[in-house]
Amino acid sequence: MEIKEFKLERFFGKYEFTAPYLLCCSDCESFAVSELLALEKKSGEKLDKLWLGYTESQGNPALRQEISRLYRDIKPEEIIVTNGAEEGIFIFMNALLKGGDHILVQYPAYQSLYEIARSIGCEIIKWEMDDRNDWKLDFDFPKNKITEKTKTVVINSPHNPTGYLIPKEELNELTCIAKKSNVHVFSDESYRFSEYQEKDRAPSVCEIYDKGVSLGGLSKAFGLSGLRIGWIATRDKKILQRMLSFKDFTTMCCSAPSEFLSILALRHREYLIKRNLEVIEANLNLLDKFFEKYNHLFEWKRPAAGPIAFPRIKFDRNAGEFCKNLLDKKGVLLAPSTKFDFGNAHFRIGFGRKNMLEALEKLGEYLKENF
Ligand SMILES: Cc1ncc(COP(=O)(O)O)c(C=O)c1O
Structure with a gap:
């Protein structure tokens, strides 16, 4: 298999654990193990006794039961638990595609959503979004x-x-369009449950289409990226079986402690999600004010969900240069659009972490000194 470098992940590999101020992370504030264990009496004792043998390849049945509760009419047997959403993307693409196939991808995109298909020999057709059209x-x-x-x-x-x-x-x-042509819809819903208004939450694609394959996970709205737990949900038995067979060649099964903690987290999902939506809301209010103050430098489109946005630069410098200079001078990490192979005029800003204000103040200092 020949695959190109994952630009954004290599960028994080280089800076995520060294840059003093992270301002482009896509996950929400995490929790300590003790915070999760405090959610239920005796859970610490249960964790102490947890057996560290192999786990079920499709995922712990109790975990699949909890995951199925996130959907309307999806059964535990219609779910595969994966090591992060990332593994779900990998096994889906490998289970479905062969060289010469075409895939249509909403773009810009998290790179694995098209790069794995490209490495298989597929043609990638980019379905581009444009901020000038509000990303519609x-x-x-x-x-x-x-x-x-x-x-x-x-x-x-x-x-x-x-x-x-x-x-x-x-x-x-x-x-409806996909159904007419009998094609799958692979719907990356990793950021589901981070909608600012619950009424805006769309159904999962696996609930409304037989060939819909939904990807979920605990990394984003739940703030549990270190558990490395994601999942696939679909009513399409054939693709589910093929993915399960492919998983035998990747990780086989998930970590028992992660599955244990994921069950606990999902039983208390309202609490975890509420805490993170509160962090997002407070940070968004700060960002609204910040981008209003600097509206001569940036074009800010307030998102409808999630802990990230993709503002446009208005000044005469490209995003790559701006982000590098900001990192060198102030230690603040923003991700330029070059890491998404999407021109050089945008950057990703992340606001799911509690300490965002500190990083934003540093960015403000930089702007004052340089513009
Ligand atoms: C759109 C999207 N899909 C999948 C992933 C992978 O998530 P996980 O940490 O669950 O593997 C990410 C991570 O940034 C993402 O942004």
Whole structure:
């Protein structure tokens, strides 16, 4: 397998644990193990006694039961637990695609959503979003571009890096288009439950389309990225079986302590999500004020969901240069759009962490000194 470097992950590999001020992370504030254990009496004792043998390849049944509760009419047997959402993307693409197939991908995108397909020899057709059009998707695009070679449409909502949320009606429209051509819809819903208004939460694609494959995980809204727990949910038995067989060649099964803590976390999901939405809301209010003050330098589109956004630079310098200079001078990490192969005029800002204000103040200092 020949695969290109994952630009954003290599960038994080270099700076995430060395830069003093992280201002572009896509996950929410995490929790200590003790905080999770405090959610239920005797859970510490249960963890002490946890058996560290192999776990079930499809995922602990009790965990799949908890995950199925996040959906309408999805059964535990229609779920595969994976090591992070990342593994879910890898096994889906490998289970479905072969060289010469086409895939349509909402773009910009988290790189693995198209890079794995490219490494298999597929043609990638980018379904581009544009901030000049408020990041809205043009649904004539899939209507015109799906051919007999197309195997799947890949979407991501709430979206990384823009924070765009595909409205419910449009999601229905997309599944109708896909159904007519009998293609899968792979829906990366890793940021689900981070919608600022609950009423905006769209159904999961696996609930509304037989060939819909939904990807979920605990890394983002739940703030538990270190557990490395994600999942696939689909009613399509054939693809589910193929993914399960492929997982035998990747990780086989998940870590027992992670599964244990994930069950606990999901039983208290309202608490975890509420805490993180409060962090996001407080930070967003700060960002609104910040971008209003600096509206001569940046174009700010307030997202509808998630802990990330993708502002545009208005001044005469490219995003890569700006982010590098900011990091060198103030130790603040922003991710330039070059890491998404999406021009050089945007950067990703992350606001799911409690200490965002500190990093934002440093950015403010930099702007005052340089503009
Ligand atoms: C859109 C998207 N999908 C998948 C992932 C991978 O998430 P995980 O940490 O659960 O593997 C990420 C991580 O940033 C992401 O942004």
